[in-house]
Amino acid sequence: MAMARLTAISGVGGKGPACLLVETGHARLLLDLGYGPNPGQWPDVGGVGRVDALILSHGHRDHAGALKLAPQVGSPPMHATASVLSRLGHSGDGNAIPLNGTAEICGVTVRTGRNGHAPGGVWLHFDLGNGFLYTGDYGVESPVYAFDEPPPAGTVVLDASYGDYGAPLDDCITRLSTVFEGGSALFPVPADGRAPEMAGHVARARGVLPRIGADLRASLERLASVDCDSLRPGVAEELSRIAREAPPIAARPEGLMFAGRADASDGEAAGLVAACGREDRPEIVFTGYYPPGTPAQRLVDSGRARYVRWNVHPRLSDNVALARSIQAKTVVPAFGDARYLEAWRAAFSPARVVIERQVVF
Numbered sequence: 566m567a568m569a570r571l572t573a574i575s576g577v578g579g580k581g582p583a584c585l586l587v588e589t590g591h592a593r594l595l596l597d598l599g600y601g602p603n604p605g606q607w608p609d610v611g612g613v614g615r616v617d618a619l620i621l622s623h624g625h626r627d628h629a630g631a632l633k634l635a636p637q638v639g640s641p642p643m644h645a646t647a648s649v650l651s652r653l654g655h656s657g658d659g660n661a662i663p664l665n666g667t668a669e670i671c672g673v674t675v676r677t678g679r680n681g682h683a684p685g686g687v688w689l690h691f692d693l694g695n696g697f698l699y700t701g702d703y704g705v706e707s708p709v710y711a712f713d714e715p716p717p718a719g720t721v722v723l724d725a726s727y728g729d730y731g732a733p734l735d736d737c738i739t740r741l742s743t744v745f746e747g748g749s750a751l752f753p754v755p756a757d758g759r760a761p762e763m764a765g766h767v768a769r770a771r772g773v774l775p776r777i778g779a780d781l782r783a784s785l786e787r788l789a790s791v792d793c794d795s796l797r798p799g800v801a802e803e804l805s806r807i808a809r810e811a812p813p814i815a816a817r818p819e820g821l822m823f824a825g826r827a828d829a830s831d832g833e834a835a836g837l838v839a840a841c842g843r844e845d846r847p848e849i850v851f852t853g854y855y856p857p858g859t860p861a862q863r864l865v866d867s868g869r870a871r872y873v874r875w876n877v878h879p880r881l882s883d884n885v886a887l888a889r890s891i892q893a894k895t896v897v898p899a900f901g902d903a904r905y906l907e908a909w910r911a912a913f914s915p916a917r918v919v920i921e922r923q924v925v926f
């Protein structure tokens with residue numbers, strides 16, 4: 566198979582937007598073009614030059630939020646699943662790749678599978694070198710999103726967002742169970758990330774439907790219909806029922822409430838935080854990464870809100886299992902801090918761990 570070169574424009578060696586360049590003898594492919602997660606974090610595509618195709622793993626902002634930079638790399642044809650193209654407003658001019666199947670992009674055979682992380686999200690496997698896998702973000706624990714096992718790959722760029730973290734989602738649920746049982750709390754959440762997982766858990770475990778924001782209701786309806794192929798079996802019916810029957814969030818905060826945005830900087834969560842942030846009830850719980858300077862950080866730092874992680878990325882043990890199952894010889898941990906390098910080296914051994922900007926495979 567043809568050799569190729571990977572250049573991490575952004576996303577390897579620290580938390581940053583996803584943007585990777587893969588070059589073969591015949592084609593230059595850009596994988597993801599993200600923004601953030603922190604304000605002002607744009608990938609530096611100034612030296613990239615013209616690319617032949619842009620391929621998106623999923624629609625989250627840190628993977629697809631910098632599309633306005635596309636003209637700097639020659640406005641290449643965009644490839645993503647139909648669901649992601651639609652969410653990004655590019656159904657008309659994008660090229661749809663399958664959720665689980667094979668595509669031919671610029672002469673390279675690309676296999677895809679569901680990433681267990683987001684609607685329409687996929688991992689991408691390229692028939693280059695001894696196989697090259699880019700997981701984008703992924704998860705194997707999601708009760709909502711399905712994950713497909715990828716094929717063998719000698720080199721893998723995997724989602725190491727969580728560094729050496731190892732607690733299972735069940736531990737997160739245990740830590741949150743007293744909050745759920747208390748029956749009164751505000752959870753600022755991203756509507757198309759972990760919100761459907763948490764709302765589904767509350768509905769199942771407590772037998773009560775939580776109060777949900779308008780953006781989450783719209784997201785649940787979409788997940789249960791046009792995005793149902795991204796879901797685990799039987800989940801669409803459950804999400805559809807929550808979308809139909811869960812009560813809206815009342816003007817005065819009450820009950821278990823799920824509302825966007827996740828850092829409470831905007832949307833219904835921002836209004837609710839403004840309404841009750843100075844009182845000591847209801848409890849406010851953040852469950853995912855929040856950028857500095859956001860209401861989330863202020864409220865957690867002051868002790869008014871709590872932070873309890875709800876896993877949406879793989880644990881180190883998940884990454885090790887994945888690298889073994891695909892027989893990877895070279896592992897490039899992405900989206901995580903370089904301070905975990907020694908932990909990664911120990912965990913992935915005998916595979917080689919690299920966080921250099923360039924890797925030839």
Ligand SMILES: [Zn+2]
Binds near residue numbers: 623628682683
């Ligand atoms: Zn993501």
